Amino acid sequence: MDIAVRPARLALVGNPNSGKTALFNALTGAHQKVANYAGVTVERKEGLVRSASGRTLSVLDLPGTYSLRARSPDEAVTRDAVLGRLAGESPPDVVVCVADATNLRLVLRLVLELKAVGRPMVLALNMYDIAQRQGLRIDLDRLRGALGVPIVTTVATRKRGIADLLAEVETVALAGTVLPQGEGAWHEPDANEIRAAHRDAERIMRTCVRPPERPDTLTGKIDTLLLHPVAGLLILLGLLFVMFQAVFAWAAPAMDGIDAGFALFGGVVAGFMPDGLLESLIVDGMIAGVGSVIIFLPQIVILFAFIILLEDFGYMARAAFLMDRIMGGAGLHGRAFIPLLSSFACAIPGIMAARTIDSRQDRLTTIMVAPLMTCSARIPVYTLIIAAFIPNETVWGFASLQGLVMFGLYAAGIVSALTVSFVIRRVFWRGQVEPFMMELPAYKLPDAKSVLINLWLRAKIFLMRAGKIILPLMILVWLASTFPYPPAGATGQPIEYSLAGMIGRALEPIFAPIGFNWQMVIALVPGMAAREVAVAALGTVYAVSDAETAMSGLAAVLSAQWSLATGLAFLAWYVFAPQCVPTLAVVKRETNSWKWMTIMIVYMFGLAYLGAFVTYRVALALGGGNVGG
């Protein structure tokens, strides 16, 4: 192996939730997602690190696995990477096995398997801080002897032990491999070999690790309450309730600030520019359009602050455990919880996270319902319509009505996901759902820095979307709603004669039964590329984006122009419609079939139309048909 020519490659392999990604971030300075539950990483990620001696090493982060006998698609990624079976990739020069030091029993079998593969290897005992705090006594020298591999202790989140680890990696890398090339040395172990490995692991545990004198029972104590079948579920509901209340209550001042900022900015720019087309494009199309989406940043940050904190405490794995019975009843695998939870951010990572589910049927069911979870791109649409039609009142003396409606919209997404998966089970396959077996991590105090980094990543994704997707789309919307000009002597609004107006009018008959007018139809079209563009597009269509009136102005215009029934129907449409083409593309890629993508499009549009229709008709019947009332 010639290290001078190409960087030596080290691969991080280990059980789920052992801190591989945290170690990867500590080594490479990357900001990959870490969270206190298993199955976060589902793809290989590569980065570079420079060692103390100035050598560049390439680091590979891999999905967690308990064994090389891969069961799910993400575990197969790890196995293939270790064995050098990935197309165009040689096996890693050094395997760094990342162990949760507080849970050594689980990793020892993997260590023994990896040793059999024969690549040079280093064992990193991560989470060593927690092991020490728990009073766990690990005899490192004896463990080194028993396993025959170098061992370093690390605390990935505090970047402790990183230099030692790198030094150890360099030593074994330089020592070179005299061992057989990966693949040949490894085979699927048979039952006898598995039993033998199990015995070896138990023996090593007995000789090298002594349990703490006073075992850590804090986690156990908290769990008797939080995992209680009734109290636990109530606490979960309570947490979600507080979360949505906070989204509305706490974000308001920041949103007003952003609103005013963009209005001011638009006004200043307008003052410097001559009146005309260019001014309209920049001020009404671009500044107001992007501003009407960015204003939702505070709400998204608050929502994710809750989610990230709950993840890092270790609560989310408990939530999955609590939900397992309900989800199982609906035909969903317990492991579907994490993918569905990720879908609250965006369905795309959620659909990818379904790779941790090994049974193909369970995985497909999860993928098919993931887009029903309320992704963050829906927040702008929901909030706008809620602000326009739901009075800002307090009910029962303490709850904000607007927050309650938001809670209801999220609940509608969850309930429909459970219902659809129930139906999928009946229609496509009937087999048993596999029982849930997720490790419950120990509770941990979140690491402030890593919470902030995760939060910043979410905010960045949102802002990048505003720049990369929404800005260009808004320019298109502006063009389509400005040209062609109205003919001489036309009496209506200019937009009625534009291309967008024509499209809206052409599609209007399809949407009239569910209470949508042609302006709404125009907004739906660019909303296919990214849901939140509908908000900005409505602003353009209703021409409210003068410098003085941004978001609050739009809500006022909508409440004057739509009936309550129409507003509610629009919300119902947004709960179900398979909007955002990128999600559909990912479904095609992950299922590797057009069939499932088509099924998704058909069923979701069907539900959206039905949901909006029923909502509209019921609201009309209850007297919600007055425009401007």
Ligand SMILES: Nc1nc2c(ncn2[C@@H]2O[C@H](COP(=O)(O)OP(=O)(O)OP(=O)(O)O)[C@@H](O)[C@H]2O)c(=O)[nH]1
């Ligand atoms: N106290 C402490 N926490 C750690 C340490 N290393 C990681 N963590 C935390 O452990 C949790 C899991 O870390 P990840 O890096 O996501 O684990 P992973 O092995 O990549 O997990 P998967 O990708 O799901 O297989 C996170 O909450 C980390 O912040 C450590 O050394 N000490």
Ligand SMILES: [Mg+2]
């Ligand atoms: Mg990871």
